[in-house]
Amino acid sequence: MKIYIVYDSEGGHTEALARSIAEGASREAQAEVHIHHVHSASVYDLADMDAIIWGCPGHFGTISSGLKAWIDKLGHLWANGKLINKIGAVFCTTATQHGGLESTMVSLMTPMLHHGMIIVGLPGNIPENALYGSYYGVGITCPIDKDELISEQGKALGRALGERVAQVTKKFIHV
Numbered sequence: 001m002k003i004y005i006v007y008d009s010e011g012g013h014t015e016a017l018a019r020s021i022a023e024g025a026s027r028e029a030q031a032e033v034h035i036h037h038v039h040s041a042s043v044y045d046l047a048d049m050d051a052i053i054w055g056c057p058g059h060f061g062t063i064s065s066g067l068k069a070w071i072d073k074l075g076h077l078w079a080n081g082k083l084i085n086k087i088g089a090v091f092c093t094t095a096t097q098h099g100g101l102e103s104t105m106v107s108l109m110t111p112m113l114h115h116g117m118i119i120v121g122l123p124g125n126i127p128e129n130a131l132y133g134s135y136y137g138v139g140i141t142c143p144i145d146k147d148e149l150i151s152e153q154g155k156a157l158g159r160a161l162g163e164r165v166a167q168v169t170k171k172f173i174h175v
Contacts, residue, residue: 001169003162004034004049006041008056008066013093013142016149017158021053021091021138024162031166038070046074047082051169052117053162054108055091055137061100062107071111084116087169089161090137093150101139109136120161120168128153128160137161 003025009015015037022035034045038056046052054071056064063071077083090108094101109119121136122129132153134140138161140154150158 001028001030001050001166001173002032002034002048003051003053003166003169004036004045005053006036006038006067006070007054007091008038008064008070010057010064011144011149013149014055014057014091017091017093017138017140017154018055020150020155020158021162024159024164025166027159027163028166028170030170038066041070043070043073043077046077046086049086050173051087051089051165052083052112053089053091053165056104056108058092058094058100058104058139061103063104074111074115078115081116083112086115086117087120087165087172088112088117089120089165091158091161092137092139093142094139095142095144097141099141101134101141102136105136105139118172120165122157122161122164126160126164128156132157
């Protein structure tokens, strides 16, 4: 099963989260994980993927311009129904606690719904998420005044989302 992770990252925080998601997805034996910064990601690769996970820093509660420009290139895939029934998931980072994590994730899901994708979130019964409550995907706060790019909890949430996407994708495509 093929899982494609694309991210926009400016200070390395979102890239670190993307890498933890890839690590979690790779725990599934049949997973072939592709991870790309938005500037090196090809929209043409998506048609051959089973699952697509995309994320970015939240910019004032919405998608970063880099990822939005990339998503806007998906029109031909939409017109030909190439992403229908693919598994999708989203993630984002912000610098402040109330920096728009949930609104950014909802914004990231909207194009997936337009493409007919099946969105996977992160349930509250997953131990890493039980008290955190990142149900729409993974949204974490990464204060810029810290030495670490993301916290251990953020890494654990990322791994949990990647693993969940891989498990759901495996069930859906009957690998």
